């Protein structure tokens with residue numbers, strides 16, 4: 001699939017835009033703080049109805065404006081479709097082919113996008129919340145049920161936490177209600193955890209392949225799910241996961257009442273990356289971390305292809321200059337001219353000639369985007 005026409009207004013510092021993207025490679029060249037990341041964020045938001053860098057949607061509305069509007073035409077093998085999403089101060093609304101979608105989980109997935117940014121290098125050694133966010137964004141866009149249960153889980157978790165606080169402050173005393181909330185939380189949690197295991201199994205396989213290809217070594221990358229309820233295993237069905245969660249909740253009830261917050265579940269789970277069986281969180285070098293992060297992104301492309309039969313679009317924010325020639329070449333191998341790619345950079349010099357053989361080049365300056373007519377001829381050496 002690829003994104004053809006793209007229109008936007010009111011998104012961060014971007015000027016009103018009406019652009020036609022290249023089905024292959026689009027390069028956005030501009031100095032710092034001109035709007036490069038904002039543009040990729042806008043495209044990502046059009047695809048996922050979420051930003052990769054903030055969970056506060058209002059932040060993305062241009063200063064002094066009331067709403068931001070993004071629209072794009074997606075070309076797939078069998079059909080084309082129009083997507084539109086509007087962020088207002090009250091929330092967001094989304095349309096597919098001019099039909100408003102009652103739920104965002106019905107909207108997400110029509111355009112698949114993988115974004116790779118320097119922050120992704122934190123994925124290995126950074127906070128667990130980054131790895132959970134990674135799973136939620138990636139698995140949410142390939143499975144509407146995942147998105148549905150994730151949003152249900154968020155709401156139920158909040159209710160349960162609020163109720164635990166009321167119990168702790170003695171503003172409530174009804175343990176039966178707590179039991180009902182626990183049951184509901186455990187149901188949504190089990191559906192979520194079960195899907196995470198399922199998609200991780202595939203991701204694991206592709207990531208290991210990509211890691212081998214990029215590193216040229218025989219180091220084996222493995223991605224493991226680390227549930228906060230340690231009894232849960234990859235072989236469990238949702239009903240078993242739920243039961244294990246309920247058993248554990250029964251054990252820790254006093255602790256939860258004291259801390260007035262839910263101690264177990266998908267919001268406390270984590271991923272572990274291993275190289276040859278060793279925890280990469282502890283041992284991986286900078287280069288290894290970079291290769292792991294890149295392998296994961298490439299694995300996602302494969303996973304989306306496997307599940308949808310379509311290539312996702314790839315957004316590379318300022319990462320080409322961070323990758324050496326070998327890693328750029330590995331990336332190129334994976335894309336091999338089929339994946340529509342958006343690259344931002346402050347300088348064309350860091351980018352392998354091969355990748356930008358015939359790109360469409362745009363300049364970004366103060367949120368304005370202008371296409372460069374003469375291709376790469378003006379390239380400085």
Ligand SMILES: Nc1ncnc2c1ncn2[C@@H]1O[C@H](COP(=O)(O)OP(=O)(O)OP(=O)(O)O)[C@@H](O)[C@H]1O
Pocket residue numbers: 011012013014030031032033034035036037038039059060061062063318346
């Ligand atoms: N809601 C908003 N309304 C208007 N401008 C915004 C908004 N949010 C961010 N900006 C502005 O957008 C600019 C940053 O744009 P962006 O992050 O896209 O830069 P960039 O080109 O990616 O820079 P770098 O090369 O440093 O990564 C900043 O000047 C910031 O003030």
Ligand SMILES: [Mg+2]
Pocket residue numbers: 036037038317318
């Ligand atoms: Mg940027």
